[in-house]
Amino acid sequence: MRRFGLVAVLLITTLGVLAQEVEIDRPDLKIDREHTQWIDHVMRSIATLKPGMTRRDLLRVFTTEGGIFTRKKQRYVYRHCPYIKVEVDFSPLDAAQEPNPDDQVVKITQPFLEYSIMD
8 A cells, every 4th residue: 555655646746747848848838948048047147156155256147236235135136137136145254334345145045026226
């Protein structure tokens, strides 16, 4: 009986994966390959950023966004599209009030979409 349960779980999992594959290849979906490739590039470049890197490293991919921020927490926008954003927590290098390029990234959120904040 236990073996049957394991086989059933594996079969359901396999069918679920195959159903997702079929869903992606549906002819009624009009996938723009060029846009899909660009988004893949964006996701890969963002994925290079990890805790332990510096504010300087982050600024190669992102730039600051307007709005309220502190030295320890700030929102950034992707350099090539201001609607793609992340929020970053930092560990300040020193006691100064101004952000330091060598402040260390402690946490970076998953990218998200949002219209620009202007101030």
